[in-house]
Amino acid sequence: MKGVIGVVKPCNLARPTTRVADHISHCTTGTNHRTRQSSVKSSWNSESGQTRVANHVAKLGHKWREYQGIKNWEGLLDPLDDGLRHEILRYGDFVEATYRSFEFDTSSPDYATCKFTKNTMLDRCGLGGSGYKVTKNLHATCEVQLPGWIDRMPSWTSTNSSWMGYVAVCNDDKEIARLGRRDVVIAYRGTATCLEWIENLRVTLTSLSNNDVAPEKKRAMVQKGFLSMYTTATPTCPSLRDMVREEISRIIETYGDEPLSVTITGHSLGAALATLTAYDITSTFKNSPMVTVVSFGGPRVGNCHFRSQLENSGTRILRIVNATDVITKVPGFFVDDSYGTTKRRVYASGLRRWLQKQVEGTDWFRYADVGKELRLSSYASPYLTKSDLATCHDLKTYLHLVDGFVSSSCPFEPLQKDC
Numbered sequence: 001m002k003g004v005i006g007v008v009k010p011c012n013l014a015r016p017t018t019r020v021a022d023h024i025s026h027c028t029t030g031t032n033h034r035t036r037q038s039s040v041k042s043s044w045n046s047e048s049g050q051t052r053v054a055n056h057v058a059k060l061g062h063k064w065r066e067y068q069g070i071k072n073w074e075g076l077l078d079p080l081d082d083g084l085r086h087e088i089l090r091y092g093d094f095v096e097a098t099y100r101s102f103e104f105d106t107s108s109p110d111y112a113t114c115k116f117t118k119n120t121m122l123d124r125c126g127l128g129g130s131g132y133k134v135t136k137n138l139h140a141t142c143e144v145q146l147p148g149w150i151d152r153m154p155s156w157t158s159t160n161s162s163w164m165g166y167v168a169v170c171n172d173d174k175e176i177a178r179l180g181r182r183d184v185v186i187a188y189r190g191t192a193t194c195l196e197w198i199e200n201l202r203v204t205l206t207s208l209s210n211n212d213v214a215p216e217k218k219r220a221m222v223q224k225g226f227l228s229m230y231t232t233a234t235p236t237c238p239s240l241r242d243m244v245r246e247e248i249s250r251i252i253e254t255y256g257d258e259p260l261s262v263t264i265t266g267h268s269l270g271a272a273l274a275t276l277t278a279y280d281i282t283s284t285f286k287n288s289p290m291v292t293v294v295s296f297g298g299p300r301v302g303n304c305h306f307r308s309q310l311e312n313s314g315t316r317i318l319r320i321v322n323a324t325d326v327i328t329k330v331p332g333f334f335v336d337d338s339y340g341t342t343k344r345r346v347y348a349s350g351l352r353r354w355l356q357k358q359v360e361g362t363d364w365f366r367y368a369d370v371g372k373e374l375r376l377s378s379y380a381s382p383y384l385t386k387s388d389l390a391t392c393h394d395l396k397t398y399l400h401l402v403d404g405f406v407s408s409s410c411p412f413e414p415l416q417k418d419c
Helices: 021-027 061-067 082-101 148-152 173-179 194-200 224-231 240-255 269-284 304-313 350-358 389-393 395-404
Strands: 017-020 035-038 132-141 161-170 182-188 205-207 221-223 260-267 290-296 316-322 334-336 366-368 372-376
Touching (some): 061 082, 082 290, 132 224, 132 240, 161 173, 161 240, 182 240, 182 269, 224 269, 290 395, 304 366, 389 395
Parallel strands (some): 182 260, 290 316, 316 372, 334 366
Antiparallel strands (some): 017 035, 132 161, 161 182
């Protein structure tokens, strides 16, 4: 089952490369040239590669709010601002740490747990110099009830609660000064267990709140499986929602008198949970810090009314999307694609048009994209030698594409002056 949503396979490169931006200065608008390593390996292999952002850049100063989306990233995405690029890659490293820390070995008695302690996790994942400290491990529980015959299957197939990610707080004075505030990171991995796969397939929309008294067609609705994973608890494991609320409450109480941001980042299923988490924080805490989502390869989460509630809550979402990644186009055949100045209607043909007519007038499968999109493409990179579903969806591929993206007219930083 590896290679669909969140679980990734090795990506191939034509060759590892070191590219110096001086060779292509005409493709960029700034003078902040950089030398970067391009190496795409599998995120699923927890031992693969090094962190991509080894050195800190200059102080963000007053611009940190812009990088966190206070102006909806206007003027920063096309061409891609180098400071924002660094921040995206930095948060990508925190997501990569979730894969490196997760115990994927189904024969291990520790399957689906975190392999490292809170105090050593970031260090073991190459982020010991990040200035952050892990303060909370996060677990998610699946609501799915398996049939009785599943007892004859290996025990790992019925694991319903598993380690999903962590909360880390920046506690290094120099890094706080560079960032311009104390930053809190919540990082989530993608799909790994059997029951998580099943939750991914529960694609009907369900009301976000049981107390929503709005007419059905005006309710904020989200994917049933994602919401289940966020809100389900067991007698021995609190829900992901309760764990997040408890930790954010503690952080606000501890650091609420200083500049503070919460950045929620995730890949695939983790991107969907990041969106739900952001909405939950901004709607639960009256004096919430600035909340930003940086998501990689995320599926759609809810309908247009959910999108409206996200916007009204002040949540900022930057969606990193690979145009060749099918996961970013699901769930739902029937998507509300109208959004601001990009309003458009997609006219389907054949089977899709027939299916669309069958559900016309219902909101149960009508999803809407959220936030601001940074669109990349695997086809733009001359170093990717495979374009299968798993490669296009791999987190390593996403970080590789962010690393090389210049602008819509120069989608990947080349070796030669051909932009």
